[in-house]
Amino acid sequence: MRLARLLCLAVIALSMGSSACASGIVQDGEFNFVKAQHLEQWSEQDKQIDTKLAEIREKQGGKRPNILYILIDDVGFGEFGIPELNYVRGTQTPRINKLSDEGLSFMRMYTEPSCTPTRTAMMTGRHPVRTGLEEVKVALIGEGLPKNEVTIAEVLSKAGYATVHIGKWHMGDIKESYPHNQGFDFAAFPLNQQVQLSLMTEDAERSNAMTGYVKSSYTDKFALDKKFKPFGLVTGVEAYKGKDAHEVDMEAGEQWNQEKYNDMNLRYQRQTLEQLRSLAKQEKPFFLQYWPLIPLNFVRSDREQFNMQNGGTMVESMNQLDGWVGEILDELDKLGIADNTLVVLMGDNGPFLRGYQKITGMSDMIYRGGKADHLEGGVRVNAFARWPAAIKPDTLAGDMIHVSDLYTTFARLGGATKYIPTDRIIDGIDQTALLLEGEGNGRRDYVYIYEGVVLRSIVKQKFKMHMPAPGVPGAAAPVFDIARDPREMTPLIEAALWSGASFQDMLKRHMMGVKKYPHSKGGSDKPYEGIDNLRPETLDAVETFMSWH
Amino acid sequence: MRLARLLCLAVIALSMGSSACASGIVQDGEFNFVKAQHLEQWSEQDKQIDTKLAEIREKQGGKRPNILYILIDDVGFGEFGIPELNYVRGTQTPRINKLSDEGLSFMRMYTEPSCTPTRTAMMTGRHPVRTGLEEVKVALIGEGLPKNEVTIAEVLSKAGYATVHIGKWHMGDIKESYPHNQGFDFAAFPLNQQVQLSLMTEDAERSNAMTGYVKSSYTDKFALDKKFKPFGLVTGVEAYKGKDAHEVDMEAGEQWNQEKYNDMNLRYQRQTLEQLRSLAKQEKPFFLQYWPLIPLNFVRSDREQFNMQNGGTMVESMNQLDGWVGEILDELDKLGIADNTLVVLMGDNGPFLRGYQKITGMSDMIYRGGKADHLEGGVRVNAFARWPAAIKPDTLAGDMIHVSDLYTTFARLGGATKYIPTDRIIDGIDQTALLLEGEGNGRRDYVYIYEGVVLRSIVKQKFKMHMPAPGVPGAAAPVFDIARDPREMTPLIEAALWSGASFQDMLKRHMMGVKKYPHSKGGSDKPYEGIDNLRPETLDAVETFMSWH
Structure with a gap:
């Protein structure tokens, strides 16, 4: 890491710009190794970008x-x-x-393989393994995003942005993890996720999408444990920064069902539009994130939405959501703020497959694998960035980018790079050059892919090594050419023996960083604290949970 | 079939137009069954199309x-x-x-699963099984497209079109099968195909793309049969209608190699451009088909073409061919004939996989399977139709279409429907409405998929039944939803039990036609007759072949 530090200092000497490197951010050994090969060029480009950003800002009346x-x-x-x-x-x-036509399509956006990890990477700019946060389970867990992580909302908030979160959060059920305690001025979100909201219902049981959860679905006189099935979970809450949260649209004793899930989705859409209108009036620039719950949907409803050839619950819900996205983009136009609003829209990971395809209509059409897999199908998503004032429309970029890069890039665009912590590794790379200058200006040609805490693959350029299982020699690790073989079906083995040593070097550079900056511990606490109206059944569930913790 | 006849007569009574039905063409029972559900509407539409075609023709100075x-x-x-x-x-x-942006993209074009079958279906408008022609092997075979088949070149020729064929033919090595004996005024084509031209060479042996063909590649003192490996095959020939063919660019005793294959490809490209220039000068309209040999290519060359991320021989050759297509389209512009030239460009079947992916860079990216498979990956191709005078640019159509439909459709556009034979089943459906009126105006919602002589799948709308193996009950046949499951991985079984009887009915309607109009016998003769300059080694190969036939 010493080399990297020196290089970074060299860059600081060369440029007083606000790029990630110049700010003393600590990055992965692999990035430093690549950067050393482009030092002068990137430094020069960063100066030009600062000028360009200043010009854009001036044209927008000084507003970021x-x-x-x-x-x-x-x-x-x-x-x-x-x-x-x-x-x-x-x-x-x-x-x-249409949005894709109006902006830049990232043709090689990598995420983490699952919901919590991708959201954590975006929020913290770090591989989730470094934060100690693993995939958050469906019911009470007493874990979450720790307060010592510095989220992009905190970073932008410090720089004067108004910050709002609407929709799925999925980073824990403990007080310190709630979005309004992690940098957002306002948040409306469910405490858990869609397994609770669209599967743990009578409707899902009737649709044969879920079995055994509903109390009346079967009788088992041998069941001694009456607490095996999770009941009484908190549903949707709303809160202002630092205040207690309040559960909405749920009475004591009330049963959650698909209709309430549909209502919740409609509410988040409506609230996003309301927030937009309110934020547009403020002097401050805003950071609004909308993380919808649909298209995750396992129950057919009678709504007119089911009007396409596919007919799957998720595919049809995706169409519904597409219309909602349209409403939001139209609202930006109406409010007159479209020109200076960077819209980034993307998927969070591969399709939810796991046996539900017949109901949902989902498929791993191009890249093999889906949610929870380190295969490309698990971590490759469509991603679009539109910012009429700065990004060329109707363009594609083949450069690699990782969801954590948004952290560092959004900070740069918001003039907030100085609030990124420098006492830990930030995996996110500043990709402002790619956004503003387009294809060929990316600063990443690698990605490490974890499933939970296990490193499963290393991607470098068009090559991908699946890590050998424990005890298996490295020489037996299959390497794939993702361009020739997007489905990772035919390992190159003998045809890629040259790459074995190179991948081992990448592993070492990555692990040197882990050694120097050990992983943090995830947050841990009594669940559901800081909610001011827990229902009796929720209090009962928490009591049960605490009885054995 | 009686019902269908009656229906057809009814349509004739309603309309004196030139549509396929009105002309007394015999079609598959399934088509007649569908047509009966749209009789009046299609008849009315056909009248409008006749008017529209007449108007277009008038605007083009009377030229088809x-x-x-x-x-x-x-x-x-x-x-x-x-x-x-x-x-x-x-x-x-x-x-x-760009071509795709300038015309109509058929999003659901079906071919046959392999070269000979697709080309036969296009040429005859019939499933190849009906013509008796199976996949033509790489070396001497003494079989081919029989003379009693009526090709689209013969149909258009009778209607006054100039007809030219350049490139791959692959419908037999007997005289009656040659393109210039099947309706083309002029033809330049190789007698066999790319296994000979790009794999049976020293170069391919050195590239480890082929093993054991080259004489010097190994010594086997136990080899008694000195005729096991095919040598002396005819390469490229050229000929005018009814005349003898002449082998070009190959001397007696000369060894075929990759350089000669590259030259042959360049020659066909050059000849296509030359033919275009010459045809454009004629009073007659023309039907020119160009069936390139590349991208099939197994040997890396030093040409600058290898300049992309994929780096596979076929994928890079596809890029080369793309440039050649550009040259041809530019030539149409230069000649001032682009407006009234229907350009149809498409693939002939799925990718050539079969173990060569590492060399060729090919992949079954979306639909599973490749060449020779009845899976969607074997029979789904991209297809584009551009005709500025008549087809709306930048449009997509989800309607089903089969390569044999081009036969009937081209005949209609050329005013040649009356030359389509009426004494046999024509599978090709007149899709002029789809071309001119766009999406939603297709007249096919089914396709029967054969591998060779075996019916392997039936597709109806978005459902596809894989035919059960002999002896397996029909109820065990897996049905797939191609929209939800484009890779045919998850059979619906219990979820699609309603469809079993419907598919059985489709099979019956199809087989009733086969019973009434039995399959023809394929052509059979001494190979390589009608070529005026056979080399001594070729004569030797023919003699060997005839010695045991």
């Missing part, structure tokens, strides 16, 4: 860009933004297709 | 459209025409992408 970040749950690569693939899947996403 | 048909070998769905998928595969096909 608003950022609207829409993260869509469990939708695989190709499900929106490419009209021809709408035909393959028998669906329609006209509004997102 | 030229037809340029480009058929690309062994390239899977998604390899060209969709810029985002260029990124997935690390390649570039900018000219074909």
Whole structure:
């Protein structure tokens, strides 16, 4: 790491710009190794970018860009933004297709393989393994995003941004993890996720989408444990920064059902529009993130939405969400803020497959694998960035980018790089050059792919090594050419023996950083604290949980 | 079939137009069954189409459209025409992408699963099983397209079209099968195919793409049969209608190699351009088909072409061919005939996989399977139709279409429907309405998929039944929802039990036609007759072949 430090100091000497490197941010050994090969060029480019950003800001009356970040749950690569693939899947996403035409499409956006990890990477700019936060389970867990992580909301907030979170959060059920305690001025979100909200219902049981959860679904006289099934979970809450949260639209003793899930989705859409209107009036720029719950949906409803060839619950819900995205983009136009608002829309990981395809209509169409897999199908998503004042429309970029890069890039655009912590590794790379200058200006040609705490793959350029299982020699690790073999079916083995040593070096550079900056401990606490109206059944569930912790 | 006849007569009574039905063409029972549900509507639409075609013709100075048909070998769905998928595969096909923007993209074009069958279906408008022609092998075979088949070249020729064939033919090595004996005024083509031309060479042996063919590659003192390996095959020939063919660019005793293959490809490209220039000068409209040999290519050359991320021999050759397509389209512009020339460009079947992926860079990216498979990956291709005078640009159509439909459709556009034979089943459906009126005006919602002589799948709308193996009860046949499951991985079984009887009915309607109009016998003769300069080694090969026939 000493080399990297020296290099970074060299860059600081060369430039007083606000780029990530110049600010003393600690990055992965692999990035430092690549950066050393482009030092002068990137430093020069960073100066030009600072000038360009200043010019854009001047044209916008001195206002920094608003950022609207829409993260869509469990939708695989190709499900929106490419009209021809709408035909393959028998669906329609006209509004997102149009958004893609109006901005830059990242053709190689990598996420983490699952919800909590991707959201954590975006929020903290770090691989989730470093934060100690693993995938958050469906019911009470007493864990979450620790307060010592510095989220992008905190970073932008310090720099004077108004910050709002609407929709899925999924980073823990403890007080310190709540979005309004992690940098957001206001947040409306469910405490848990869609397994509770769309599967743990009578409706899902009737649809044969879920079995055994509903109390009346079967009788088992041998069941001694009456606490085996989780009941009484908190549903949606709302809160202002630092205040207690309040559960909404749920009475004591009331049963959650699909209708209430549909209502919740409609409410988040409505609240996003309301927030936009309110934020547009403020002097401050804003960071609004909308993380919808649909298209995750396992129950067919009678709504007119089911009107496409595919007919799957999630694919049809994706069409519904596409219309909602359209409403939001129209609202930006109406409010007159479209020109200076960076809209980033993307998927959070691969499709939710796992046996539900017949109901949901999901498929791993191009890249093999889905949610929870380190295969490309698990971590490749469509991603679009539109910012009329700065980004060229109708462009594609083949450069690699990782969801954590948004952290560092949003900070740069918001003039907030100085609030990024420098006492830990930040995996996110400043990709402002890619945004403003387009294809060929990316600063990443690698990604480490974890499943939970296990490093499962290393990608470098078009090559990908699947890490050998414990005890298996490295020489037996299969390497894939992702361009020739996007489904990772035919390992190169003998044809890629040259790459073995190179991948081992990458592993070492990464692990040197882990050694120097050990992983943090995730947050841990009594669940559901800081909610001012817990129902009796919720209090009962918490009591049960605490009885054995 | 009686019902269908009656229906057809009814249509004739309603309309004196030139549509396929009105002309007394015999079609598959399934088509008649569907047609009966749309009789009045299609009849009315056909009258409007006749008017529209007449108007277009009048605007074009009375000239019927030229037809340029480009058929690309062994390239899977998604390899060209969709810029985002260029990124997935690390390649570039900018000219074909542009062509796609200038015309109509058929999003559901079905072919037969392999070269000979697709080409036969296009040429005859019939499933190849009906013609008696199976896949033509690589070396001497003494079989081919029989003379009693009536090709689209014969049909258009009778109606006054100039007809030219350049490139791969692959419908037999007997005299009656040659393109200049099947309706083309002029033809330049290789007698066999690319296994001979790009794999049976010293170069391929050195590249480890082929093993054991070259005489010097190994010594086997136990080899008694000195005729086991095919040598002396005819390479490329040229001929005028009814005349003898002449082998070009090959001397007696000369060894075929990769350089000669590259030269042959360049020659066909040059000849296509030359033919275009010459045809444009004629009073007659023309039907020119160009069936390139590349991208099939197994040997890396030093040419600058290898300049993309993928780096596979076929993917890079596809880029080269893309540039050639661009040259041809530019030539149409230069000649001032672009407006009234229907350009149809498509693949002939799925990608050539079969173990060569590492060399060729090919992949079944979206639909599972490749060449020779009845899976969607074997029979789904990209297809584009551009005809500025008549087809709306930048449109997509989700309607089903089969390669044999081009036969009937081209005949209609050329005013040649009356020359389509009426004494046999024609599978090709007149899709002029789809071409001119766009999406939603297709007249096919089914396709029967044969592998050779075996019916392997039936597709109806978005459902596909894989035929049960002999002896397996029909109820065990898996049915797939191609929209939800484009890779045919998860059979619906219990979820699609309603469809079993419907598919059985489709099978019956199809087989009733086969019973009434039994399959023809394929052509059979002494190979290589009608070539005026056979080399001594060729004569030797023919003599060997005839010695045991």
